[in-house]
Amino acid sequence: MEEILNPFPPEKSPCEGEQMFLQRKPLPYVPTQIDAFTTESALIRPSGRIIHPAEMKDKLREIGESKPPVAVFEVGGTNCWFRPGQINEEGLFVPTDELCEQNAFRLNDPTGKSYADFIGGISSELDPAIPIAFNAAGRHDGHKYIPTNSPGFRQYLQQHEFDLRCLFPEGTTVVSLNDAEAGVTGLVAEHPDLTENGAILLIQGTGLGVAVWDPISGRVIPTEGGHPRLDPNLNPHEQTLQHCSVHDDQRTCLEWVGSGKGVESLARRLYDNPTLTGPDIGRLFGVGYETAVDLYDNAARIGAHAALGIAHATSLPGNLDGVAVGLHGSLFDKIPGYPWKTDQYLTSYTDARPQVVLSGNVPSGNLSNSGAAYLAALEGY
Ligand SMILES: [Zn+2]
Secondary structure, three states: OHHHHOOOOOOOOOOHHHHHHHHOOOOOOOHHHHHOOOOOOOOOOOOOOEOOHHHHHHHHHHHHOOOOEEEEEEEOOOEEEEEEEEEOOOOOEEEOHHHHHHOOEEOOOOOOHHHHHHHHHHHHHOOOOOOEEEEEOOEEEOOEEEOOOOHHHHHHHHOOOOEHHHHOOOOOOEEEEEHHHHHHHHHHHHOOOOOOOOEEEEEEOOOEEEEEEOOOOOEEEEOOOOOOEOOHHHOOOOOOOOOEOOOOEOOOEOHHHHOHHHHHHHHHHHOOOOOOOHHHHHHHHHOOOHHHHHHHHHHHHHHHHHHHHHHHHOOOOOOOOOOEEEEEOHHHHHOOOHHHHHHHHHHHOOOOOOEEEEHHHOOOOOHHHHHHHHHHHHHHO
């Protein structure tokens, strides 16, 4: 029975880390962490766009009849991507693959200028009639964008008063939105059948982000779900060095343990190796190093608490029963068994069964890109 329900069956030959995940008992639930999620601590703000899925689908299908181009820039903590594509007759975003691969970009620049050059260089070559989605982790307010995960890019934009328009040629239609908001929009657009009771998108990549879609109001609700204070019971390796930049608080927040950068900073201390990177820790996990498995296991537990905490602090059912949960980001994509472990936590902590969707499994590449592309198409055409 359990096997039929499992949305993420293990690989045929699971690596050591995944096998350890499969054999381990789930780490305990921490109800006091859920109580720490409030409108203030998670900056829950009813400021997102209003989406009516059926209406949006109809408009996208109509737009898609002429297969118009849309371009997406996606900015993460350590990467920046350009994905050109088009909306098809079914109203779905389809990347046009020629440019997609060659433009994958890895940042190794403390000033953030390479991000700006990359985005500016490509967008100046584009037909200005093509609407652009600017999909990035951090805070967006109209034309203002403040990156939270990439200090160099933040510094660069600060010189331009955080005005995004400094990156694009004048007159271009640019829809700027947070990666979690974009992802939950993609989830609602592509899975209307699963999202009738609401949707939540959990990001665990460089950072930890959460956004909600409320089916009653139709509104997307951005949050800072990675930044409530971390309960000491979810901090077994005693992360104390990092403080929360969102709340300017000396105490550790969920993100500093439950994200890629949290895992990285802990692994560097625990393995006494200041140069370890995410891929290195992924390899240690793959061959079954206990500490690496512990760190990802606890990160998955923290992600589940973030989703349940945000549900508790918003109008979603507190146990996420029947709610669509999108899982997005490098931890889900790169760590074998991680989506399964997250699903295990979500279901073992409540007696409910959310509808779990892996963002990286959709044809458009991921839900965050497709959601951003839909909003750009709706605004630009
Ligand atoms: Zn924080």
